[in-house]
Amino acid sequence: MSTVVPPRVRGMLAGISWPVYVLLYTPLALVAYYSFAPAPNMAGHSLHAYNVLFHDGVVFVALQRSLILAIGSATVSTALGTLLGYGLCRFRVANARGFMANMPSLIIYTPIIMPSLVFGISELIFFNFVHRTTGMLGAGLGTMVIAHITFQVPYVALTVFARLAGLDPNLFEASYDLYADGIKSFLYLVVPVVQPAIIGGFMLGITLSIDDFTISFFTSGPGSVTLPIYIYSAIARKGISPEINALGTLMITTIVVLAIVHFFITRHRDDASRQEA
């Protein structure tokens, strides 16, 4: 296919693309570079900022909260999303028309297309209102987990749905013929088959949670500062410091390493399964 593209054009494409790749990582690299700022009254690069960071209790608590938020919300949304994707794929009447039949799709796509600012403010108002009338759901880590679950569920559901939609429906008939009931069929046929999608959905949930700032910002309370909120308010208060850069560097490095490891693991697995087939 690519033989059609003449070498001159290929050179041009490469000439534009490599600088873009460099530009994509320049800001991130600068964050890392400035994190090795010299210690006070000293010259040269140092790990001073990291030293300060590791002895900062506030940062450590914020990190804990971020992890609880990411893992907690991704766990619940994986359960809800898997069931949702499975149900829509298996039990929805095919080719049904009308408002009620399209309701589930409309509901699933709302969190995806809604601007995150509108999302966050809606939840802010809702939680505020519920808290004032019932005393429950005061702004804090709990409301943040609820909000994060809400934006993750559709992505997990769509991932699982996509995997199931590619399956032969006769497989389910076969499992029923072998006297599996609905629950058995779900546990022994569906779960193993969609396991990659479930794991993928869980990872996607964690990624979305770590990436988010806007929705977290509007659903958080005074006692639920997570890492992104900590960084944001630190910058707003006193600008960028070497410690913030050190924290940013650690966050960027974690994501980059995890992504690359995940990439090579899944590719290795794909290669292996291709050889078996």
Add this chain to the structure above:
Amino acid sequence: MRTAAQGEARSRAIRLWITSGPGLFWIVLFLLIPSAVLLGIGFFSADDYGNPVLPLSTTPFQQVAGYSLLGWDDGNIIIFLRSVQQAGIATVVTALLSYPLVFFIMTRPASVRPLLLLFIILPSWTNQVVRTYAWLELLGPNAPVTWVAHWLGIVPPDLGIAPGSFAVTTGLAYNYLPYMIVPLYASAEKLDWTLVEAGRDLYASGLRLFWHTVFPQTVPGLLSGVIFVAIPAFGDYVVPQLLGGDRALMIGSLIANQFTETPDWPYGAALTIIMLVFTGAGLVAFRVLTRKIGGEGEATI
């Protein structure tokens, strides 16, 4: 016979509700109802603390249009137009960058393509705040790029490129580039290269060849990309907040201010309604327009 079929349909419906019910219920309870409440608040009056109170009124929308106790001013309209402009430029920039990038990746060996794509998407997996403030390091008052801008006289001394309009455009384009690349790449992967060969056999070359054989096939991806970039960029909050400063205020920050710094919920809700209405109208106009010029190339969300 008939009752058996009905019974089956019923058990199917019950199973649908057992499996899909909880997830759908969650989204309805924690997103659809809250956003309905938000939209409703836009039609209330505000008390002294900015909370919504009865009676119903249209004051919030008059505020949106720029009317206040002090008379009319064009501040909101300027912010609104600026948001449209920023989102528009960011969309064009991402589209212009995406074509060479996508076809650069396509012309590489199949084994390295996923990796090249991964490195485009990777920055977007880091946190919004981190990847946005990172641009302050490059465009801030003490950054080398800013020295060049000082020397060229583009930026007044002592000021940085960030905060400012240019920094916001850059930040938006940076944040949303993957949203353009991914759908475009998906349609480029399905490209029918025999059409390109046919075009070449007819002695078309260069831009003409691209325009008549490659471009039409990538239109669906491009249209999805435009929607994925323009809509979130229009209402973005983090980028204008961190890279914009006061003179590059966008509608997202204006809305957020009504719920944080100087609370006026009904006004903020009215702004949100107007923003959503314009987003929706933009989507519809975009679809009508593309159907007219493209025909078969229809964006699907």
